[in-house]
Amino acid sequence: MESTMIEIGPALAVAVVLFVVIGSVAAWAGRTGLEREIPWASIRAALQLIVLALVIGYVADRLWLVGVFVVVMTTTASWAAARRLAQRSNPQAEKTRATVRDALWCAVPVALPPVLLVVCLLAVGVVRPNGLSIIPVVGIFLGNAMTIVGLAGRRAHDELDGRHGEVEAALSLGFADYPARMMVCRQAAATALNPSLDQTRTIGLVTIPGAFVGMVLGGAEPWEAGVMQVFVSTGILACGAIALIVTTALVAADRL
Structure with a gap:
């Protein structure tokens, strides 16, 4: 099988394995305590993408299944953010287990902004009412909100601990x-x-985003891909800003 970007075959499989090994060895050499997390995260990613590839074609034209899929996505993202917050600032220490209560509070900044924005976009006709439109848009916004909640929550807790x-x-x-x-x-x-702001500022100069590349490879005009990427980037910032202020408020209120 050929691709305009990479050759899919045995050499690619070897490259992926080498990436995992290099990442794990670097984490071990740096005594980060994350050398086991890298291969586990990579294996999970591969398995989840295989499942996604098998499922998304069936789900795409059934809106109720799209809704179920979005619920699974938001639940997973909220739980991941809760786990990240539970670890606080020392990844080498014994991990504190996140609770259901933590995940429910994390769902407020993680899940609500992306879902509400996409519902509004569906209402005005910007996002089409099918799985191939809803799932990627929710996923992009949700993933970035999850990251920002984890970072903002940990930074807020660290600051409160250090400046008690x-x-x-x-x-x-x-x-x-x-x-x-x-x-x-x-x-x-x-x-x-800041990472989302930096990425948005440097689009086209430093980073070539996946949405842009994917649309061009799929046959879209470059200007159409550019418009799509502006939509994605501004949506990420909107969700991220909301997630940030809600997370900070919840930490200050001692809910997270």
């Missing part, structure tokens, strides 16, 4: 608990949006 004395000082001056905590953690949590 400032919170106590604010309380002694008459501040309520929520504004005192918010003053300390807001700016640190805001850094979680």
